[in-house]
Amino acid sequence: MFDKDYFLRCSEKTLQTNDKGFFLQFADHVAEVAGSNWIKNVFGKLQTDRERIRIIYQYKPVKEIVCETLSHVQEIYRKKNxxxxxxxxxxxxxxxxxxxxxxxxxxxxxxxxxxxxxxxxxxxxxxxxxxxxxxxxxxxxxxxxxxxxxxxxxxxxxxxxxxxxxxxxxxxxxxxxxxxxxxxxxxxxxxxxxxxxxxxxxxxxxxxxxxxxRNFKEVLEIDRRVCPSVTDGPHTEFPKASKKIHVKCQKDQGRFVVANENIKTGDTLVVEEPITACLLPDCFATHCHHCFDRLVSPVGCFDCASIAFCKAECRDAALKSYHKYECHFSDLLIGSGMSILCHSALRMVTQWSLKETLSKYKDSRTFCTHSHLRPAEDFLQRTLMAAFLLRCLQKSNYFLDGEANEDVIPNEEEFQVGELLLYYLQMLQFNAHEIYETKCEAEHRFKTAKSGYIGIAIYPTAALFNHDCYPAVTRHFVGKKIIITAVRPLNTGELIGENYGPIFTRKPLLSRQRTLSARYWFKCKCEACQNDWPSYDNGLKDINRRLRCPNNSCTNMFTANPTKEKVTCPKCKKVVNLVDYLAQINDVEAQYQTAFAAVDSQEPEKAIRILCEAIDNYHKVSRPPHYETQVAQEILRACLADFGNVYNYVAKK
CATH class of the missing domain: 1.25.40.10 (Tetratricopeptide repeat domain)
Incomplete structure (x- = not known):
């Protein structure tokens, strides 16, 4: 299904992103001592996370290295000065x-x-x-x-x-x-x-x-963020989603989302808080560690000087849960080189008490892990990462009240948490969402807008959406909340696909397939892939406009250069007035230009209203791919994001 070497490199990057970190050196040393035969024929034959987390403390050559290395885990953090x-x-x-x-x-x-x-x-x-x-x-x-x-x-x-x-x-x-x-x-x-x-x-x-x-007047920061409600009310089973969605399950696709009824462009389908979120270390100096808002006048932790909060309430909330266990190990975690996904796995434990975590250990595990596809080498690395995170928890007093555990080998409760960590390290690879912020110059928000990655979060409802290289939705963020909005109309029963990164307008087919198979372990079979739609740089603009048969049950398409005003559809035999349809496409393209002018004058509300109507109208008379409609959908995404996390800065002259 994929290039194994490239696959392993991609998977490794979800564990350690900093090449200078020590974790992969530790993992490579363990793998060298264990030997390929033991990894493949003993460790690789294990069927459960329970067996995997325990065997590294049982097989003597591996146990010696693991215990020796983990015995050196200690508090490393930036102190007050x-x-x-x-x-x-x-x-x-x-x-x-x-x-x-x-x-x-x-x-x-x-x-x-x-x-x-x-x-x-x-x-x-x-x-x-x-x-x-x-x-x-x-x-x-x-x-x-x-x-x-x-x-x-x-x-x-x-x-x-x-x-x-x-x-x-x-x-x-x-x-x-x-x-x-x-x-x-x-x-x-x-x-x-x-x-x-x-x-x-x-x-x-x-x-x-x-x-x-004297007169004094405060200079207030304008918060333009808007958190909408889901369209037509909440779903009965998935309350963070609109009742316009339906969740299906198939063996080859797992759980995925389809339209429960007709969906219009601009419909809000999901508004959801994360169950876990982690700020990117590069943003520790610019964003609140707890709510991810931009820092203006931050307050710090009472103990460490590594992180900051936008207000005392955020600091207190963090100290009551995860930060009291992570505080003294912040620089050690960063120094290991581990990815933010690994930190998220740790956060999924530290944000809860031991009693609550052990309760979650007993719960069913519904997130996709693709464990049956995971090679033994990758499983060993993740098991060792789970052991490292578990050791940090032991040393942070997570298990023992007021006293660090000096015994490296876990007890039964600790093994259960280690097993849970190993599960999180697998599922986060496929279910986490990157949280974005739009950065733009204050002079013109749209001409200079660029998305910046600030954190990682887990959204149980948003994780249900499958990938599509021609996505039906876009996502933006208000604080840590994810907002999923339709950017094209959908009929009842159609797949509601979001995009995991590679989109057909930007990347050619082979590049998309290679990325998706190595990073997410599936071969995409969306319409854009099956028909190898051209990208912006490879002919999308040259595709002739097409007209759809007005019979909704017919799939026939006509050229948009009719020689006759009326023709008979060769498939359904319906008489079609192509000139009327062509006029409608021309009207749609004129609407797009009006919306683009509204964006240029920084009127996003007006642009959104026009674009939603125009994109719906386009799909009534034509079918993608269509260059102007793809551009319109990208502009719509930018306008929606303008009501989410935005950082306006003054450019240096």
């Missing part, structure tokens, strides 16, 4: 005198995130580094007119402890912030508290009176 925090703060204080900008804010954020808890390092700032970092960042935020965020920092600084002199200044600045937010009653209370603390200091009291008379 008062000296670095103080250094960044002093840099900010110098920059403020010259004017505040976003670079100043970045340094102020670094100062906050690197600051240790109050009282931990008495030799620097008398132990008040964190409070002073919040205080300094609040000053920057006030200068940038981000009063709501500044207020949170002032309150945090007061909570951590401020001198009496700074307390009066804090209430004064709170007065400014509340006034900027339009909360005048709270502003007056704050100013009055400052005046009481400054009684007798006529110079500062005069300053407060001046500021009471």
């Amino acid at each position: 008062a000296e670095i925090s103080q250094k960044r703060r002093k840099e900010v204080e110098k920059l403020i005198t010259k004017g505040t900008d976003l670079k100043t804010l970045v340094l102020a954020c670094q100062s906050v995130l690197r600051a240790p808890p109050t009282g931990e390092t008495h030799t620097i700032d008398d132990g008040f580094t964190l409070s002073l970092s919040y205080w300094t960042r609040a000053t920057v935020l006030i200068d940038l007119k981000k009063y709501s965020l500044a207020l949170l920092d002032i309150q945090a600084a007061l909570k951590e402890g401020l001198s009496e002199e700074l307390k009066s200044e804090a209430y004064f600045k709170m007065g400014i912030c509340y006034k900027g937010k339009g909360e005048l009653a709270k502003s007056n209370i704050s100013f009055n508290l400052a005046e009481k603390l400054l009684e007798g200091n006529f110079h500062k009291l005069k300053k407060i009176e001046e500021y009471k008379l």
